[in-house]
Structure formats: structure tokens, C-alpha cells
Amino acid sequence: MSQLRPDSRTAPATEAVIELRADHVRLIPRRGASALLFHWFWLRHNALEDVHPSTRERVLDARDVPLDLQPTSARIVEHALVLEWPGQITPRFPVAWLEDHAYAKERAPIEPPPSDVGKITLHASDFGGELGPLAQAALERARGARAAVVRGAGLDTEALVEALASHRLSVRETHFGRIEDLRTDNTTNTNTDQLGYTDAPIDLHTDQPFLDDPPRYQLLHSIRAADEGGESIVVDACAAARYLRAVDAESFERLRTTHVTFHRRQKRFERIVHAPLLRVDDRGELIEIRHSYFTFAPFRESFDRLEAYYRAYQRFARVLHERSHQWRGLRQPGDFVLYDNKLALHARTGVRGARWVRGVYFDEVRP
Numbered sequence: 001m002s003q004l005r006p007d008s009r010t011a012p013a014t015e016a017v018i019e020l021r022a023d024h025v026r027l028i029p030r031r032g033a034s035a036l037l038f039h040w041f042w043l044r045h046n047a048l049e050d051v052h053p054s055t056r057e058r059v060l061d062a063r064d065v066p067l068d069l070q071p072t073s074a075r076i077v078e079h080a081l082v083l084e085w086p087g088q089i090t091p092r093f094p095v096a097w098l099e100d101h102a103y104a105k106e107r108a109p110i111e112p113p114p115s116d117v118g119k120i121t122l123h124a125s126d127f128g129g130e131l132g133p134l135a136q137a138a139l140e141r142a143r144g145a146r147a148a149v150v151r152g153a154g155l156d157t158e159a160l161v162e163a164l165a166s167h168r169l170s171v172r173e174t175h176f177g178r179i180e181d182l183r184t185d186n187t188t189n190t191n192t193d194q195l196g197y198t199d200a201p202i203d204l205h206t207d208q209p210f211l212d213d214p215p216r217y218q219l220l221h222s223i224r225a226a227d228e229g230g231e232s233i234v235v236d237a238c239a240a241a242r243y244l245r246a247v248d249a250e251s252f253e254r255l256r257t258t259h260v261t262f263h264r265r266q267k268r269f270e271r272i273v274h275a276p277l278l279r280v281d282d283r284g285e286l287i288e289i290r291h292s293y294f295t296f297a298p299f300r301e302s303f304d305r306l307e308a309y310y311r312a313y314q315r316f317a318r319v320l321h322e323r324s325h326q327w328r329g330l331r332q333p334g335d336f337v338l339y340d341n342k343l344a345l346h347a348r349t350g351v352r353g354a355r356w357v358r359g360v361y362f363d364e365v366r367p
Contacts, residue, residue, distance in 0.1 A: 016076050016095045021112060022322045025074060029095050035106035041065050047091035110246040113239040113325035120145050124152040135163035138338045142217060146236045147339040154334050157221045157358045172215040172361040175269045180359035191269045195294060201350035204235060204320050207341050209290035210262040210271040215361035218341050222331040227353025234327045237289045238343040240319045241278055251312035258309055261297035288342045
């Protein structure tokens with residue numbers, strides 16, 4: 001719901017303040033009060049205007065309310081929440097009524113995945129042309145924030161690889177080779193019968209989920225920009241999964257406990273792995289996310305559970321694909337992205353022209 005923004009006015013102590021999310025609104029009834037959470041679909045179902053004019057009985061059934069419904073605008077007017085739905089009524093909810101019917105007091109703030117690309121961006125010019133300190137800063141950013149965007153680092157991929165390797169990373173060679181030349185006229189790699197070597201758009205995914213242990217990091221180094229398109233998209237999938245657990249714990253648990261099959265089948269390469277999309281450690285912390293729509297084998301689940309799995313998958317997908325949850329931007333020659341392949345997803349828009357990006361996988365070198 002990228003078009004919606006929080007009501008950021010300076011409010012009197014007695015006036016309500018709202019913060020808008022993709023699937024719910026966070027309402028603070030007055031300064032110092034606990035935040036209340038309301039799903040958009042709940043608000044649509046309980047619109048006070050959807051009643052019979054004489055009997056005042058509800059006329060809207062919950063079955064008729066789409067669960068992914070979003071208003072086109074939301075604001076506080078005269079101590080009431082006023083929403084606008086596309087082509088429908090404009091309901092008004094007095095804050096006092098919402099307090100009386102609140103079903104979810106916020107225990108802790110639910111932070112959505114970040115989208116301010118400026119906070120993960122580094123400029124090579126700030127490091128005086130020294131690749132060693134630049135690589136260290138990029139790696140620290142990728143470890144802490146799951147991704148780093150670096151501007152103006154030059155076109156020497158091998159020099160970048162050497163700089164990163166000096167900070168306890170080792171190159172992971174895959175069935176594509178040591179360095180991938182992601183271009184439509186590729187002549188340097190093997191097993192190029194996959195989407196990365198085409199000009200097609202590629203949706204959000206992690207790389208190599210069909211391996212027992214996918215690579216930890218990937219460097220994507222821009223050598224030549226496309227004539228058109230090729231926008232890079234990265235999502236902090238760890239933050240997205242935490243957000244999912246906060247707003248839909250059942251879907252999170254289903255994705256954590258249900259194994260699916262990742263099957264990479266190419267002309268000269270084939271691998272199969274059975275694993276859940278989400279994996280946590282003994283403390284419940286996210287440690288790995290596998291997500292690759294183009295290498296999923298058909299989902300196999302009992303008849304009574306399959307629909308629930310699809311719902312959980314699509315619920316997570318809505319979090320990932322919300323534009324306000326994504327880092328987006330075009331990469332110029334000499335720019336690169338370094339991201340955590342186990343905790344971030346990446347994508348690109350379709351391209352026109354001779355775009356060339358070099359990709360390298362890395363693992364941590366343990367002491």
C-alpha cells in the first residue's frame with residue numbers, strides 16, 4: 001500500500017494519531033495511550049455505514065470482504081478515523097468506538113521491512129579509492145542490514161573479489177562457474193539455460209536453494225547498464241518473516257514446519273533438496289530463508305492442508321512484494337550490491353539492451 005502514509009501532523013495530546021501498514025492501521029488514541037491495531041478487512045466489515053437504514057442491522061457479510069483489501073486513503077478527522085475504499089463507501093469510525101471494540105493492543109512495535117536505500121548505500125569516493133576498507137564496510141552492512149549498495153567502485157570484479165576475500169570470505173564456485181557473466185550473449189559460463197542469462201524479469205528469490213547449504217553472500221557487480229529496465233530490487237526477508245510472525249503467526253508456523261521440494265533441472269545439471277521456506281534456531285531466531293518460485297517442484301501436502309499452505313505462502317508473498325518493503329534502484333556501471341543470500345531476496349525488472357552484471361558467491365571463512 002505504497003500510496004498510504006502515516007498521519008504525521010503534530011497532534012494535540014488529546015488527538016489520535018495513526019500509522020499505516022500494508023495490512024493494518026496502528027492507532028494511538030491519545031498521547032501516552034497504548035497503540036491499537038486494526039486489520040483493514042475488519043474495518044471494512046464493520047463499517048458503521050453498512051447497515052439497513054431503518055433497522056440499523058448489518059447488511060455486509062464477512063464472506064464478501066476480501067482479506068487483502070486496502071483503502072486508498074486514511075486520515076484522522078475530528079477524532080474519527082476516516083477511510084476511503086475504491087468505488088465504495090467512505091466509513092467514519094469514532095476513536096471512542098474503536099477503543100470500545102479494540103481486539104488487539106500492541107505488545108511491541110511491529111516494524112515492516114525497510115525501504116530507505118540510502119541507509120544501506122556506500123560511496124567508493126568516501127574511501128579514497130581503497131577497496132579494502134570499502135569491502136569491509138560493505139560486508140559489515142550486509143551482515144547487519146542484510147544488504148549493501150555501493151556506488152562507483154570501478155569495473156574490476158577480480159579486485160573486488162580479492163578485497164572481500166581479505167575479510168574472511170571465500171569464493172563459492174557453483175555449477176555456473178567461479179564468476180557469472182549475466183548477459184544474454186554469455187560465452188564464459190556453463191549451464192546458462194536459466195533466467196539470469198535472459199532479458200526477462202526475475203521475481204524475488206534466493207539463489208541456489210536446491211543445494212544442501214546455499215551460499216551465504218552474493219556480489220552483483222554492474223559492468224554495463226541496460227538501455228531500458230534492469231532495476232534491482234532487494235528485500236530484507238528476515239525482517240519480512242519477523243513481520244509475518246507478528247501479524248500472522250499461523251502462516252509463519254506453516255512455512256516453518258512444512259517441507260517443500262526445490263528442484264533445479266537443467267540440460268546438464270540437476271539437484272533436489274527438501275526444506276522449509278523458513279528455518280529458525282533453538283531460540284526461534286531466523287537463520288535461513290529459501291524462496292525460489294522457478295525451482296519449486298509441485299507442492300505436495302495432504303488434501304486438507306494444501307489450501308492452508310497456499311494461503312500462508314501468499315500471505316508471506318504480500319509482505320515481500322509490498323513496494324514500501326523493498327530497496328529498489330538502478331545500478332550504474334561500477335556499482336555493486338552485496339547481500340546475504342540466506343536472509344534477503346533479490347529480483348530485477350526486465351531489460352532491453354546489452355546489460356552485463358557479474359555475479360560471485362561467497363561463504364564465511366570460519367576461524
